[in-house]
Amino acid sequence: MSKPAVVLLSGGLDSTTCLGLAINEGYDVTALSFDYNQRHQVELEAARQVAAFYGVQKHFVFSVGLFREIGGSALTDNIAVPRGRSAETMGQGIPVTYVPARNLVFLSYALGVAERAGAEDIFIGVNAVDYSGYPDCRPEFIEAFQRTADLAVKAAVEGARYKVHAPLVRLSKAEIVQLGTSLGVPYHLTHSCYDPVGPGLACGGCDSCILRREGFEHAGVPDPTRYATSAA
């Protein structure tokens, strides 16, 4: 019987690659997605299609009202999503698309699901290289969370030792695309754009579009995404 694991799945490029890796390693996956009133809620449909592609039977989509209530992010509030920034500019501070405590909340849910599923392995597609601005994408955060998990739940008292896998944390976007392509990850089903222009039409200019486009370009892999604007 294969080992159970919980995978956080936004429906984007990184989390889908992460799921592909977990599947490739033979884990029996429970996938978790979150409806938090994000501007790019269309990513949830991508997450469903990705889960179906991989035959993931257990896919929770949790509704989290917290981020809508507290606001303060361009992803959940009436704040403009920045366009046309270079990768260098993006690395120089925490962007307005930051959502307070998001990965902490998501990982906490994942731990609850993992405990009930008898899983000790949690996968999260955070990446600290291309997008160093998000504090909750850093390895030190992931390590601290893992230590907390081992103290937080009954299963840990009874001997479970949690491992939070962040296999993409040190990779560039191009390396992620290359890795995923070698594993047959269905990038045509994924969604990255923070601020979609229309159905199946990415803006092409937000940080997430720019990093995705550059990642595919540098990897030498065709990007299946339809963009509203041509690359810079």
Add this chain to the structure above:
Amino acid sequence: MSKPAVVLLSGGLDSTTCLGLAINEGYDVTALSFDYNQRHQVELEAARQVAAFYGVQKHFVFSVGLFREIGGSALTDNIAVPRGRSAETMGQGIPVTYVPARNLVFLSYALGVAERAGAEDIFIGVNAVDYSGYPDCRPEFIEAFQRTADLAVKAAVEGARYKVHAPLVRLSKAEIVQLGTSLGVPYHLTHSCYDPVGPGLACGGCDSCILRREGFEHAGVPDPTRYATSAA
């Protein structure tokens, strides 16, 4: 101007005492409660009344579907709440009223709210003495969470240092009642019973009722609660 703080408020004896302490220390409080399909959902009305008593203007009640979905607890699932256990028996293992990762999820929400409120102080009424069975009520869990908080959010990158206050963690229930009584905590508004028999009528025999009754008794303070059964 008073310092902002976030207080987790279930509407029970401990969290209400914790709120009383924070108010007494002069904090400008944002209170957080959670609707997680708990059997004793009536505690949310108690939380509202307690918040009103203290004039707390900001009181969030978040709906968290996670615990209903994953189940596995007598508080959220079709599992009987134990009755008539002694305090000694309760201390001998993790009870079936344990909810997977509950305090971790609650504290993660609190951190998101704290970051947006500009607060660095979070209060939680956990207690490790009377009820040592819950792993997420132990000081070591609280300390690990605090270290994680300092790595999880933007405000911490910019210099904030979070303090998770657990002022009741080393007190007995009787000491909590004595402390709260000296502060004028409105225990008549609080609700503790896991499995209420009717409106305003506590079962009297669940772990939470037994600990509450014994706490008031040992403190020599009249318990304003109406119980369906007489004390053991």
